[in-house]
Amino acid sequence: MITKKPAIPLSVIGGFLGSGKTTLINNLLRETDGRRLTILVNDFGDINIDADLVAAHDGRTLQLSNGCICCTIGDSLSRSLMEIAAMPESPEHVVIEASGVADPGRIAQIGLAGGAYSLQAVCVLADAANLPTHAADRYMGDTVIHQLKRADFIALNKCDLVDEADRTQLYARLTDWGITCPVLETTQGQVPLSLLLEPRERESPENLEEHHHDSHAERLRSWSLSTDTPLNRTAFEAALEDIKGRALRAKGLLRFSDAPHHLEVLQLVGRRYELSPVREAEGEEASRLVVITAGDVELPASLRDFFPK
Template identity: 40%
Template sequence: MSGRIPVTVLSGYLGAGKTTILNRVLAGAGDQRLAVLVNDFGPINIDAALVRQRGRDVMELSNGCVCCTIGDDLGETLSAIAARPAPPDRVLIEASGVAEPARIAMSAGHWPGFELDAVLVAADAETIRRRAADKFVGQLVRNQLDRADIVLLTKTDLCAPDAVRATEAWLHARKKGARVARIVQGRVPASLLFTGGIPAPGGAGPAPPRVQPGFTTRIWHPGRPVDLARLEAAFASLPESVHRAKGFVIDAATGSAALIQCVGRRVKVTPATEGAPGVVFIAFGDPAPLEAFCAGLDAALVPSAV
């Protein structure tokens, strides 16, 4: 584990539903210390019951979270957050609707003490195709979608099912391997927002139930050490339905634990000091591709010595 604070960037064009998602996240933060960085408190209507103290630049919430306005320098804001008496477990940056998430992700992900976890882009199911074709803002909207690890397709309950499916098909057609999840009323599972939200694999047993309508979890329990090269090669072919994965395996070459994390198409394997073998997957839509993928992962296991 790196010990750095993970950063999630929430982007999306104006009116895509980022504020609704943000309020849902804050209301369900639980016991984790979450720092939310926003461009301006003005348009953020945080539930008054959550607010404990509101200052000029920092809003402290009763659940232990803190909201800060992003000053002229994002790095300075991150440093100030990290220097607080109780540093956050993770940071969520709510980008302006006209911001380029790639620049924010680059700056935050490389700032000392922090690392990029994911870039999530909210897209209004009713308007995203029209926005992307607009001669004035289309390039910005397309840039936002292109940088997304996961596209959160919002307001799907307000559109006809055929229209939602057509928009999903368009998103997959314009970007190979795009991860798209339907979001209703801003409800995003913590396991999708943050890698740390994925539960520990725990003991062997049947796969857990769906964590939210449309989402499925599956645990792969490697019974033996793995060939990391073969495992990484397998992860390069993750089904588009798989949005997140996290867990531990035993490296056959060293006998030590390794942590594998995946968000969208990005896969990262790092040495770990501990961790019971097991990898949790979060998928959206038809669970069959995930089941088939997990069944094929046993090919990465190293045979036991005779």
């Protein structure tokens, strides 16, 4: 007799570039209580940085091919999900971290297509500090709002960076966009595990229907840069001033000449950036940087000059 395997619970974490998805995934891995989770991560840029930033755990973290998960690499996602479902010991839960421009509803649909998965939650993060700017972006505004409309619940993240009046305005904007799902205020992606992983009644998935195909990939540019030469910190930080507020996102693993044996992670979202040590460099490991811009924004020479190739 052939017994059908029970459906594997699936959760999707979405939200615009830099909203806090990887931060949330790392919390999840820390608090996972020994559950066998498999995490699929997808970066929009050509260089995988998230795979380095997702904390190691004893389950599995799989890097999907780069590109937008909901458009160009849907097949790769389906294939990975099928392979996971076919494993003799399947995971207790699969979590997909969508790229920052992906349509989380589309990803959930891909996950449900083969019948091997049951959808637990579509959690979409909103960056409380940058949402008004992102939603007003002439190239990406529609994508940002559409992502939020696909949520079962929204984690309004980075609440430490906004005050009460900002928050009231953010709720008014959500109402204007017709968004009625529950909103949880968070900092550092602290979404309770139970909301992400434990079964609960979902409303009919009508908000998953119809892929909002807005060809966002064509309006974005992803600049992938690398160099073996350690970077001069002062000059590099000066160059970052030239892209603050102009690039939608920059993320990098960098080696500086004043600490050449370590890699530091660069996180730039909107006008804020931070550099923090992440791990020892493997020999003369190259610095890698991804910058994402919209429309016709070019990279300034001050930054490009660090990466002669």
